[in-house]
Amino acid sequence: MGEASLVEMTVVKVSPYLREDRPLVWLSEKEGGQPRLLPIAIGEFEAAAIQMQLKNDEPIRPISYDLLSSMLDCLTIGVRQVIIHNVRRSIYYAKVVIEKDHKIKDIDSRPSDAIALALRTSSPIYVARELLDKVGLEPLETELDIEHTLDRFYELEPQISEPLNPEAEVANISLPESQFAQTPDLSEADPPAEEEKSDLTRLQHQLQHAVLCEEYEEAARLRDAIDSLEDKTSP
Template identity: 35%
Template sequence: MREVDVVGVRVEMPSSQPIVLLREVGGERYLPIWIGAAEASAIAFAQQGMEPPRPLTHDLFASVIELLGHRLTQVRIVNLNEGVFEAVLVFDDKTEISARPSDSIALALRTGTPVFCADEILAEAGIPVPELDSADDEVEEEEEVERFREFLDHVSPEDFDKS
C-alpha cells in the first residue's frame, strides 16, 4: 500500500464528469477516479473547509463514528475491477467495511484519516507526471492545482483502457 494525497476535484470535459485526483506520496504517479457530482461536492467542501448549514451524509457518518467511540484509521483503495475502484474503511478496532472510494475520501478528509492505494492499482491505473523543477522539495499548492488542470485537459477515460 502507498499513501496518497487528495489533490482535488475537477470536471473532465467534454463529458462534464467529476474526477478526484490522488497523488502518490513520495512518488510521481497520479490516480484519477471518476466520481459522482454529490461526492465531488462533498470532497471539495471538505478540502475548502466549508461547513454546510446542515450536515451532509459524510458529516453525519463522521459524527456517528465519533459518538460510538471509534475512529477511522485508514482508507484503502484496494481493487480495480473492470474500471470500477473499490475501497475499504478501516477502523480502530480493525473492523473493515467495503465502500466506494469517493465516499471514503470524503469521510477521510473530514476525519483527518490517511488514504492508501494498493501498489497494483497505482501500477495499472496510475499516470506518471514528473515533478516540476523547483528549488523547494514541496510543490506550491497553486502549481499543483495548475498541473492538475493541465493533466485533466489532456486525459480521457480511453487512456486507462489496457486492453
C-alpha cells in the same frame, strides 16, 4: 494487505471530467519527488462533499458524511485508514478500516464515500501499490508541478477509455508525446457562447452546493437563473 504494498495519497483537487460531464477527484502520492496521480470519476454529490472539506466550507447543517463522522466519534469507533485496493471492469473498489475496542474491521465502500469520510476524520488514504503502478498517471520530467500533469491529462481526454459508471477507472494515459491528442481547433466551429457556458457551469456548481447544504430558497433562485441562461443559449 501490508503497509509495504500500500502508497499513501493526498487529495489534490476536484475538477471536471469534460468528456463524461462529471467530476474527477485527483489523488497524489504523498511522498516522492515526482508523485504519481490517480484520477477517479465520481458523482456530483460526492464531489461537492469532498470539495467543501478541501475548502473548509462549513455547511449550514451537517451533511451525511458529517453525520457519519460524528456518529463514529460518539460511538468511539476510529477510522484507521481508507484503502483503494482494486479495479475490476473499470470499477474501483475501496474499504474503510475501522477500530472499536482494539478490534479491526474492513467495511466495503465506494472510493468517493471513503475519501469524503477520511477527510472528515483526518484519516490516511492509501492506494494499493500494484493498482497505482497499473493506472497511475506518471509525471513527465518536463512537468514541474501537478498542474502541468493535469493539463496533459485534459489534452489526452479523447484517448481515455470509456468508464462504465460514476466510480469508473480513468485509464493509464502515460503515453509517448507522439501519441498526445491535439487540442481541438475551435476556430472553424460555430462561435460558442463561451461566457454563457462559463456562467452556466458556475451556476450549476452553486446549485449543487445549495442543495447539498439544504439551502432550498437559494437553490430555487439558482435553478431559475440556470433555466433562463439555458433558454438564452439554446439554438
